[in-house]
Amino acid sequence: xxRSSPCCSKAQDLKRGAWTADEDKILRDYIRLHGHGxxxxxxxxxxxxxxxxxxxxxxxxxxxxxxxxxxxxxxxEELIIRLxxxxxxxxxxxxxxxxxxxxxxxxxxxxxxxxxxxxxxxQRQTTNTxxxxxxxxxxxxxxxxxxxxxxxxRTKATKCSKPLLINNNDPPLxxxxxxxxxxxxxxxxxxxxTANNHxxxxxxxxxxxxxxxxxxxxxxxxxxxxxxxxxxELLSKTDLLIDDYCNLDDAAGxxxxxxxxxDVMGDELLLLSPYSDQPTTVFSDxxxxxxxxxxxxxxxxxxxxxxxxxxxxxxxxxHFQQSND
DNA sequence: AACTCGTCCAACCGCTGGATA
DNA sequence: TTATCCAGCGGTTGGACGAGT
Numbered sequence: 001x002x003r004s005s006p007c008c009s010k011a012q013d014l015k016r017g018a019w020t021a022d023e024d025k026i027l028r029d030y031i032r033l034h035g036h037g038x039x040x041x042x043x044x045x046x047x048x049x050x051x052x053x054x055x056x057x058x059x060x061x062x063x064x065x066x067x068x069x070x071x072x073x074x075x076x077e078e079l080i081i082r083l084x085x086x087x088x089x090x091x092x093x094x095x096x097x098x099x100x101x102x103x104x105x106x107x108x109x110x111x112x113x114x115x116x117x118x119x120x121x122x123q124r125q126t127t128n129t130x131x132x133x134x135x136x137x138x139x140x141x142x143x144x145x146x147x148x149x150x151x152x153x154r155t156k157a158t159k160c161s162k163p164l165l166i167n168n169n170d171p172p173l174x175x176x177x178x179x180x181x182x183x184x185x186x187x188x189x190x191x192x193x194t195a196n197n198h199x200x201x202x203x204x205x206x207x208x209x210x211x212x213x214x215x216x217x218x219x220x221x222x223x224x225x226x227x228x229x230x231x232x233e234l235l236s237k238t239d240l241l242i243d244d245y246c247n248l249d250d251a252a253g254x255x256x257x258x259x260x261x262x263d264v265m266g267d268e269l270l271l272l273s274p275y276s277d278q279p280t281t282v283f284s285d286x287x288x289x290x291x292x293x294x295x296x297x298x299x300x301x302x303x304x305x306x307x308x309x310x311x312x313x314x315x316x317x318x319h320f321q322q323s324n325d
Numbered sequence: 326a327a328c329t330c331g332t333c334c335a336a337c338c339g340c341t342g343g344a345t346a
Numbered sequence: 347t348t349a350t351c352c353a354g355c356g357g358t359t360g361g362a363c364g365a366g367t
Contacts, residue, residue: 018335018361040352056353057336092355107356108334 015049019058023048027055028063061102068100072109080106081114 015023030046036059039052048055061067072080076098083094091103091110098106 016337038352051337052352053338053354054336060354061335089356103355104335111357112333 014043014051014054016054019050019062023050024058024063027058031059031063057104061104066100067102072101076101077109077114080110081118084110084114 026046026048030042034045036042036056039056042048042052042055043050046055050058079098080094083097087093089107091107095101095103095106
């Protein structure tokens with residue numbers, strides 16, 4: 001793979017620094033007319049003396065219509081902390097769980113607010129525990145910062161562009177990580193499903209598994225749920241995360257609960273990720289079954305909820321691409 | 326009022342890896 | 347198979363701003 005030539009050559013006399021309102025308007029108007037993408041050529045076409053990267057960043061972090069303005073709420077803050085515990089500095093993944101927030105915003109918020117608070121908190125905890133066991137506990141009014149001594153999930157997202165349609169009458173697809181279920185076979189399995197089910201409601205699947213994970217009875221990675229609104233919705237294989245379509249507040253067992261209770265998974269099997277020197281969190285079949293069952297059989301009218309009987313749900317167990325290829 | 330210092334955050338930079346010719 | 351394009355990611359930077367002296 002070659003390195004790209006720098007798109008923002010300093011010799012090109014491109015403007016840098018803060019954007020003006022005029023530039024914003026030009027970019028917004030251009031994207032409104034032509035859509036975004038092709039960032040490299042966009043400035044020239046739009047008449048902006050900026051590099052494509054700069055335009056892209058300005059659009060994504062500021063001009064996008066779905067950007068959420070205003071302070072991070074306490075709920076959002078708590079979610080950021082919990083997601084950071086699980087994902088580490090994967091700002092884009094974290095941002096993906098916070099609608100309207102950008103990775104840059106979350107990263108800045110973390111660096112300027114949360115990391116300090118958490119450091120202070122941990123420092124005080126260390127002091128408390130080292131000095132005396134009779135030290136009073138921290139006041140309960142202390143905001144949520146805490147540190148779960150729990151391994152960060154390291155994912156390796158795999159981008160797939162191949163459209164996939166799966167029969168909604170088929171049983172949910174569950175890919176286990178086991179020695180016979182490597183990435184190629186998973187792809188084959190899904191492609192086969194694709195070929196057999198092109199007239200049916202869509203469900204998105206993903207297929208990256210790790211061929212060295214054992215035992216066969218252990219599932220790891222993430223699970224995503226998909227409901228279908230249209231009869232022929234077309235989705236693409238892509239990288240997924242837990243709760244892409246889950247209600248975070250779902251008391252029946254959504255990701256929120258999983259995050260809140262993540263420390264209870266300490267008893268679950270931990271395996272080494274093939275591409276990281278850090279342990280990978282593994283959800284046992286029991287947890288997955290319990291979680292998915294309660295989720296599927298939840299009986300409210302939320303659009304995100306689907307009934308187990310409908311089979312228009314696919315369970316996708318995925319992630320962890322073999323890195324030693 | 327002038328200066329210093331710390332904080333915040335928009336923007337930049339280097340890099341990665343998938344897509345494609 | 348290789349080179350290049352391109353979008354995206356995460357770390358870093360630097361200017362704006364407010365608080366303190």
